[in-house]
Amino acid sequence: MGSGDESEYMTTSPPAVRVARLSKSYGDVDAVADISFDILPGETFALLGPNGAGKSSTIEILEGYRDRSEGDVTVLGEDPQHGDLDWKARIGIVLQSSGESGNATVAEQLRHFAGLYPNPRTVEEVIAAVGLEAKAKTRINKLSGGQQRRVDVALGIIGRPELLFLDEPTTGFDPEARHQFWDLIRSLKADGTTILLTTHNLDEAAELSDRAGIIVGGKLIDIGTIGELGGPDARVPLVRWRDAAGVQHEKRTDAPARLVADLAAAAGGEPADLQVLRPSLEDIYLSLVRRHAADSATDALNTEVHA
């Protein structure tokens, strides 16, 4: 307890989450292989990757639900494998899915969970933050899937966690609910909450996270700020147009304006179907994942040849 108070007077604080050379295998299957990353206090970090890539295994190890096979993990200064109740009081968990029978109403469930924490947010505040004011007295099993998901999020934040785990939090949300959720996460960030997020929605990751790591096949293939992922090459704009003969062309260039000007001059007017595209996070993510899949396929082929 004492060590946490000292950080107030220090200029840099230790990472909220430290993962060093983490591996996790189930029998012969390596779900997570040699992953390392840190999450700073107050930072929002996204773990991205295809289904089955090892995101949930990683996050469940950090939450204390699973034991690691190898490596070192520290979460809020403690090993989650031995996290005690005081440690659990400082984290909030939104699991990937929940199918609770939900005979309690939204307000009852939140009031009960608020009572488990030493310094909870108020029930009214949290219900408002997830936009369920009209459903406060409705039993959870009578809510739609998206509304139940919002209850999950509400239960994750009711204890005023220092560190919040969000495993695919917006599954089943309509666009309006998703934007409302983003606002909620921004206000949690403003409060200083550290957040670890997994999502398949790349817009969401770009919107919310300071940094992201991409996991494919249990390996961390890239990590950085949203603006750095994939390296500078991945961000070179693409110009696409159709020539007079109707053939489509595309060209990657760091100087798209000059290319467009040249094209316009050559065509003597507007080039047909002209587009200047800046790769979105989704484009960069997909190219990274595909490149990795191609690499590992080649590796596998080489191994087979040598074997």
Place this chain on the structure above:
Amino acid sequence: MSATQSTRPGTVQPGRPRVPRHGILRLGLSRIGFEIRLYFRSTDTVFFTFLFPFIMLGIFTAAFSAQGNIGTNPDGSGGISVGAYYLPGMLAAGMLLSGLQNLAIDIAGEKGDGTLKRLGGTPLSPLSYFIGKIGQVLVTGTVQAVLLLIVARFAFDIALPTEPEKWLTFVWVFLLGVITCAFLGIALSALPRSGRSASAVVIPIVLVLQFISGVYLQFNALPEWMQNIAGLFPLKWMAQGMRAVFLPDNFAAQEQNGAWELDLVLLALLIWLVVGLVGSRLTFRWIRKDT
């Protein structure tokens, strides 16, 4: 959450006030209220656990009342009504259902639907969770027993004992039996592979026990080997203890050894209480790691 000022990642946050956690007992007590509320909202539980002994007592009374009293003298005098004869068995069944059947199915369901996983991520001690469950069983089991006695007395006109020492026996047999069943239920909840299969696993066990332990069938009419098997399980002893309270003393002659044997009732229930405690302690997990 009203703050709009943004903090830069990596910079020092203002220290959060550390408030001490609530005690295990306080959280356990808050669980009891929550558990009882959810118990009465579950239609399955209310019907198959809470109301079942009432229904069975009604059926037995209606079905067999034409056959006259049980334990009558050769001249046809004396004896007690069928309802009065089955009341102790129904009370014992209620204890088994409220404790063992209820918790085994309830906890297996909470394991299956993710409730336990979620609770495991909160600062709730498993002990507080146990206090909540045991408290739920004690409260619902007591309400059930009291209502059963009221229904027996006023709806079926069954005479209840007046001697204080009989009621003292009732209290300890009931409390010890219910708590033992509750812990056995927690331990048994580890057996079903999924929440959905819980009823299918637990109900046959409970049903067979009730048939061989003198709940639905007159215990003295069962073959000796079946009585001996029943003697290995707690329900037989709970039913025997309840018979000692509610049946006339001359019925003791019908027991396996011709006596109520309350000392053996106490011993058997204490042994099963230890089995339940150890079993709960060894098998209970918020989640099965790595499955």
